[in-house]
Amino acid sequence: MTTPASVPSAVPSLSLNSGGSIPQLGLGTWPLDDAAVEKAIVAAAELGYRHVDTAVKYGNEVGVGRGLAASGLERDQWFVTTKLDGEYQGQDRAVAGLDASLDRLGLDYVDLLLIHWPLPGRDEFVSTWETFIRLRDAGKARAIGVSNFKSAHLEKLIGATGVVPAVNQIQLSPASTRREQRAYDTEQGILTESWSPLGGGSGDLLSSAVLARLAEKHDRTPGQVVLRWHVQNGLVVIPKSANPQRMAENLDIFGFSLDADDLAALDTLDEGPDAGVDSDRSGH
Numbered sequence: 001m002t003t004p005a006s007v008p009s010a011v012p013s014l015s016l017n018s019g020g021s022i023p024q025l026g027l028g029t030w031p032l033d034d035a036a037v038e039k040a041i042v043a044a045a046e047l048g049y050r051h052v053d054t055a056v057k058y059g060n061e062v063g064v065g066r067g068l069a070a071s072g073l074e075r076d077q078w079f080v081t082t083k084l085d086g087e088y089q090g091q092d093r094a095v096a097g098l099d100a101s102l103d104r105l106g107l108d109y110v111d112l113l114l115i116h117w118p119l120p121g122r123d124e125f126v127s128t129w130e131t132f133i134r135l136r137d138a139g140k141a142r143a144i145g146v147s148n149f150k151s152a153h154l155e156k157l158i159g160a161t162g163v164v165p166a167v168n169q170i171q172l173s174p175a176s177t178r179r180e181q182r183a184y185d186t187e188q189g190i191l192t193e194s195w196s197p198l199g200g201g202s203g204d205l206l207s208s209a210v211l212a213r214l215a216e217k218h219d220r221t222p223g224q225v226v227l228r229w230h231v232q233n234g235l236v237v238i239p240k241s242a243n244p245q246r247m248a249e250n251l252d253i254f255g256f257s258l259d260a261d262d263l264a265a266l267d268t269l270d271e272g273p274d275a276g277v278d279s280d281r282s283g284h
Contacts, residue, residue: 010048010254014236016166017189018136018143022112023079024231025251026051028195028240034063036242041067043244047251053169053195053238054105055083055116056097061104069106080107083116083147083169089124094131098140113141114169118153125153126160133163145169147195151184158188167236169193174229174269175205182233193236198226210265218256221249228253229266 013021027044029037029052037060041052050073054064061082068078082105088097098113113132118125125146132144145167146154158164168185172178172194185192199205211222218225223239227250230237239250258266 010251011050012254014191014234016143016191017164018166020111020142022143022167022191022236023051024236025049025227025253026053026079026081026236026238027247028238029054029060029064030058030240032058032060032063032240032242034060034066036060037063038067038070040242040247042070044247045071045073047244047248049247049251050077051079051081051238053081055085055114056088056101057083057085057116061101065104065106075107079111080105081112081114082110083114084128085116086119086122089115089119089122089128091124091127092131094128094135098135102140109140109142111142112145112167113143114145114147114167115149117148118146118150120153126157129157129161129163129165133161143167145190151181154184154188154190164188165190167191167193169195169236169238171196172230172235173197173199173205174226174266175199175271177267177270179270182235186234191236192234193238194230195238197230197235197237197239198223205269208269210269214258214262214265217262218258220253220256224249224253225258225262225266228256228258229263232258232263 011023011025013023015021027049054061082101084094084097088094115125115128135141136144143166145165147169149168168190182192206222211225214225215222227237241247
């Protein structure tokens with residue numbers, strides 16, 4: 001029987017601007033609870049996943065930590081992301097926030113720490129970023145980044161500190177391609193990471209005729225075609241699933257490629273800037 005540690009990961013990694021790299025495909029964990037996420041991570045490890053994404057707001061960091069411990073993998077084989085939400089914005093509040101996350105996760109450090117939302121009305125994301133920089137320098141986070149930030153927020157952050165986030169995690173799919181945001185991120189050397197990559201609020205995406213045709217052409221599922229689109233666009237992608245069969249399907253996207261005609265067809269699904277982007281910040 002193959003042990004988890006011996007399973008080779010077919011997932012390529014992308015370089016981070018601060019050094020190191022991030023697996024291009026990982027396991028999203030929202031809205032799984034502790035029990036479900038622990039089982040999901042163990043199953044994911046057996047399949048070859050080495051990247052897991054969580055957040056304080058998800059309420060499942062304890063389960064994530066248990067899953068990591070039960071996976072049979074050494075710590076350095078995992079890339080772990082967590083996010084601190086509004087409670088931890090403001091000078092130094094993120095210090096206690098990350099310490100609490102590390103305690104729940106059972107880890108000494110996270111590979112990537114994100115500001116969950118900019119919350120510009122509070123105007124505290126710059127001081128929060130300054131705290132993140134100190135946490136990175138102290139070794140408690142190997143890399144730091146942001147989530148749900150727009151270009152104006154990033155410009156303010158970079159202008160005030162001179163430190164460019166390694167990652168900007170945003171809601172993104174073929175139905176809402178966020179081209180301008182992605183272009184800005186790329187120009188700044190920021191990796192764009194896709195949450196809700198299979199469409200989220202635009203529930204019709206996976207049932208579209210375009211995806212049905214491309215899935216048949218490549219003998220893949222519509223979901224696999226969408227995830228392949230993310231990969232070929234240089235994005236990091238974190239689909240969520242607690243189903244091992246679906247996890248395996250999500251991982252099995254590196255044995256085929258979309259050609260120029262396929263990508264052009266997928267372009268027709270774009271509903272415009274920020275279409276379908278979820279403004280409800282109770283979860284992601």
